[in-house]
Amino acid sequence: MLLDNNKVTNILMVGVGGQGTILASRILSFLAQDKGYDVKVSEIHGMAQRGGSVVTQVRMGQKVHSPLIGEGQADFMLAFERLEAFRYLSYLKKSGTMIINDQAIAPVPVIMGLQKYPDSIVETIKSKVPDTIALDALGLARKCGNDKASNVVLMGVLARKMGFAKEQCYKALEAKVPPKFLELNKKAFEEGWNIQV
Amino acid sequence: MKELLTGNEAIARGAFESGITVAAAYPGTPSTEILENLVRYPGVYAQWSPNEKVAMEVGAGSAIGGARTLVTMKHVGVNVAADPLFTLAYAGVNGGLVLVSADDPGMHSSQNEQDNRNYAKFAKIPMLEPSNSQECKDMVGLGLEISEHFDTPVMLRITTRVAHSQGFVELGERKGGEAKPYVKNPPKYVMVPAHARGRHVVVEERRKKLQEYSDTCPINKIEWEDKNIGIITSGIVYEYVKEVAPQASVLKLGMTFPIPTGIIREFAAGVKELYVIEELEPFLEEQIRMLGIEVQGKDLFARVGEVSEKMVAEKLLYVTRYKELIDQSVLVQGVEAETDVPIPLRPPVMCPGCPHRGVFYTLNQLKLTVMGDIGCYTLGALPPLEAMDSCICMGASVGSALGMVKAHPEMQDKVVAVIGDSTFFHSGITGLLDVAYNKAATTTIIMDNSTTAMTGHQDHPATGKTLSKETTNQVDLPALVKALGINRVTVVDAFDIDQLKKIVKTEVETNEPSVIITKKPCVLLTKSENLPLTIDKDSCITCKKCMKLGCPALTAGDDEVTVNTALCTGCGLCAQLCPSDAFRKEGDVVGQQ
Numbered sequence: 001m002l003l004d005n006n007k008v009t010n011i012l013m014v015g016v017g018g019q020g021t022i023l024a025s026r027i028l029s030f031l032a033q034d035k036g037y038d039v040k041v042s043e044i045h046g047m048a049q050r051g052g053s054v055v056t057q058v059r060m061g062q063k064v065h066s067p068l069i070g071e072g073q074a075d076f077m078l079a080f081e082r083l084e085a086f087r088y089l090s091y092l093k094k095s096g097t098m099i100i101n102d103q104a105i106a107p108v109p110v111i112m113g114l115q116k117y118p119d120s121i122v123e124t125i126k127s128k129v130p131d132t133i134a135l136d137a138l139g140l141a142r143k144c145g146n147d148k149a150s151n152v153v154l155m156g157v158l159a160r161k162m163g164f165a166k167e168q169c170y171k172a173l174e175a176k177v178p179p180k181f182l183e184l185n186k187k188a189f190e191e192g193w194n195i196q197v
Numbered sequence: 198m199k200e201l202l203t204g205n206e207a208i209a210r211g212a213f214e215s216g217i218t219v220a221a222a223y224p225g226t227p228s229t230e231i232l233e234n235l236v237r238y239p240g241v242y243a244q245w246s247p248n249e250k251v252a253m254e255v256g257a258g259s260a261i262g263g264a265r266t267l268v269t270m271k272h273v274g275v276n277v278a279a280d281p282l283f284t285l286a287y288a289g290v291n292g293g294l295v296l297v298s299a300d301d302p303g304m305h306s307s308q309n310e311q312d313n314r315n316y317a318k319f320a321k322i323p324m325l326e327p328s329n330s331q332e333c334k335d336m337v338g339l340g341l342e343i344s345e346h347f348d349t350p351v352m353l354r355i356t357t358r359v360a361h362s363q364g365f366v367e368l369g370e371r372k373g374g375e376a377k378p379y380v381k382n383p384p385k386y387v388m389v390p391a392h393a394r395g396r397h398v399v400v401e402e403r404r405k406k407l408q409e410y411s412d413t414c415p416i417n418k419i420e421w422e423d424k425n426i427g428i429i430t431s432g433i434v435y436e437y438v439k440e441v442a443p444q445a446s447v448l449k450l451g452m453t454f455p456i457p458t459g460i461i462r463e464f465a466a467g468v469k470e471l472y473v474i475e476e477l478e479p480f481l482e483e484q485i486r487m488l489g490i491e492v493q494g495k496d497l498f499a500r501v502g503e504v505s506e507k508m509v510a511e512k513l514l515y516v517t518r519y520k521e522l523i524d525q526s527v528l529v530q531g532v533e534a535e536t537d538v539p540i541p542l543r544p545p546v547m548c549p550g551c552p553h554r555g556v557f558y559t560l561n562q563l564k565l566t567v568m569g570d571i572g573c574y575t576l577g578a579l580p581p582l583e584a585m586d587s588c589i590c591m592g593a594s595v596g597s598a599l600g601m602v603k604a605h606p607e608m609q610d611k612v613v614a615v616i617g618d619s620t621f622f623h624s625g626i627t628g629l630l631d632v633a634y635n636k637a638a639t640t641t642i643i644m645d646n647s648t649t650a651m652t653g654h655q656d657h658p659a660t661g662k663t664l665s666k667e668t669t670n671q672v673d674l675p676a677l678v679k680a681l682g683i684n685r686v687t688v689v690d691a692f693d694i695d696q697l698k699k700i701v702k703t704e705v706e707t708n709e710p711s712v713i714i715t716k717k718p719c720v721l722l723t724k725s726e727n728l729p730l731t732i733d734k735d736s737c738i739t740c741k742k743c744m745k746l747g748c749p750a751l752t753a754g755d756d757e758v759t760v761n762t763a764l765c766t767g768c769g770l771c772a773q774l775c776p777s778d779a780f781r782k783e784g785d786v787v788g789q790q
Contacts, residue, residue: 089531
């Protein structure tokens with residue numbers, strides 16, 4: 001599903017505090033701004049960041065009022081972690097696109113053995129969301145030389161899926177990534193971009 | 198030039214552009230980033246104060262002196278700053294003063310969700326409410342003009358969604374930046390009864406003038422569309438209303454105290470159905486009803502939590518005769534949520550390597566009654582540590598421990614207060630003074646991690662650095678505690694569990710006030726030089742004692758415990774608890790010391 005000029009496109013990014021959703025949203029909003037869209041972005045700060053569940057919301061279109069995406073309203077969900085994809089599933093439109101990093105980070109109740117980390121999340125999501133892309137972004141980032149670049153791997157998948165041009169994406173990376181990490185992130189982005197969908 | 202800014206960044210930009218030269222604050226979510234951004238602009242002096250009351254007083258002096266001034270804080274900070282604020286409202290200003298109150302409906306990062314618009318009414322000062330980043334920037338400038346024209350402090354109230362959402366902002370040049378001359382004027386600035394009586398009369402006259410001004414104020418405006426539905430709203434809710442009911446008429450209030458009575462009457466007379474939609478308290482609704490206008494508001498919308506687009510659509514559809522004006526697409530169901538499998542919660546947790554963990558583990562082991570406080574360490578209330586009995590407000594731990602032992606003298610060897618270093622400087626000092634003065638045999642544990650961690654590592658009076666990262670005087674914490682009249686002060690390494698346990702036991706049983714300072718910088722501030730630990734499977738007896746720490750780097754399986762080496766900082770707390778010496782430094786050969 002490509003970006004539609006006549007309506008607002010909603011992208012929900014979900015993950016665990018510290019996974020780099022903020023950089024991903026910065027790159028995405030740069031892309032939207034570059035296309036001349038109005039953009040609103042909503043982030044989480046403070047206590048929730050301490051290893052908790054985090055949500056970043058990006059909305060783009062001709063005119064955007066609200067910075068928030070309600071349940072059933074997300075056109076794209078970029079899930080940095082499996083369980084978080086599961087948690088926010090109802091925010092995705094039935095016709096929406098799910099891009100999911102097939103990585104599990106156990107929350108404290110699971111670590112303590114009080115609750116079980118659900119099995120076969122990706123399979124369940126695929127059965128509910130026809131347009132699901134699951135990938136090992138962490139593995140691909142590691143291949144590029146740094147685990148932390150998994151956010152940019154995921155951005156590579158999303159940017160292509162949304163119909164942004166590759167040159168434009170490189171421009172966004174140059175603007176938002178520190179020069180020291182640019183080459184690494186370009187490689188990571190490429191890994192995501194080249195995922196067969 | 199347009200730039201994508203958060204509301205907080207936009208407020209800083211607005212302060213810079215409108216010539217503010219002095220700014221003071223205490224960090225607090227969702228307000229913290231305002232000063233962190235403002236300090237980067239040239240020509241602006243910005244500082245962290247030890248608490249909001251002092252920040253407000255710095256602001257009062259600066260504004261009386263003639264400088265354009267910004268003071269920022271989270272909503273509960275205004276409670277702390279209320280004393281200077283209410284009387285500055287009598288004295289008025291010389292240079293304009295804007296006080297930003299960052300409210301937190303929904304309590305994303307707060308202990309309550311009070312609606313600080315009530316403060317404006319209470320203190321009889323104007324209240325401005327931006328809906329987005331551009332308005333955040335613009336209303337700082339407008340607020341300063343109102344402040345100087347009407348000789349009053351002005352409140353600018355944002356909420357979490359405005360503070361932490363980004364939108365486009367048109368950037369401009371800085372204007373002004375010179376303080377006006379200070380003119381001595383005791384009847385105006387010395388608020389003794391004889392002067393204050395006169396000033397109260399001035400305040401009431403000012404309120405009437407502000408009331409008239411509100412009707413001409415450019416940020417109160419009617420957006421006429423279909424007149425079957427009329428919605429009065431302000432702040433972030435305006436943006437939700439525009440998404441859900443773009444065809445309804447809207448009265449957008451940017452100035453919500455005093456309200457524009459003329460415009461409201463005109464709007465109410467022009468529409469068939471009148472609604473007021475606002476988060477938390479019926480602040481606008483009550484003022485509108487006072488005008489004798491019937492309006493639907495809190496009979497539809499709860500006083501609890503945030504408003505959402507979906508909520509606006511549902512409530513309006515429920516009552517309106519003009520359902521065609523409501524965009525029902527926000528009610529469309531998304532992908533069916535998973536209900537077959539329980540989804541484990543992911544609450545925030547203390548970081549791996551956090552110096553607070555071992556302290557709460559110890560308090561839990563000793564089964565003490567722990568009067569808690571505000572900071573990352575409030576997470577010590579959660580399982581498995583569960584070592585906290587109360588948490589009320591900044592600084593409350595120390596005084597409430599005193600209250601507990603006065604209520605139950607037999608508990609004096611069971612009660613401790615825990616408080617962070619930044620929180621102690623904020624408002625724990627006076628509590629401890631009370632403990633010393635009234636000889637409460639409580640133990641106060643100051644968990645000194647050398648920063649204000651939860652809000653993102655701001656400096657404070659003991660870090661030796663200012664907001665602008667200049668080197669400065671550094672308070673000596675043990676000396677300060679002693680100077681308050683506490684004779685028993687012990688400093689202990691926060692990671693030395695045996696020592697800590699021994700000291701806590703001794704101090705709680707001592708029949709006089711005592712303080713324990715547990716010391717170690719926040720793990721996020723210092724790059725750990727320790728290697729991650731691993732577990733030697735042959736040595737591990739799976740007793741899971743280490744799991745009582747609630748460390749995210751440890752995972753318990755049915756018959757083994759494993760370390761996530763990507764998360765482990767090698768702090769070694771778990772190794773101290775292990776009865777079978779199963780922990781190894783990564784790379785160590787098994788069995789070798």
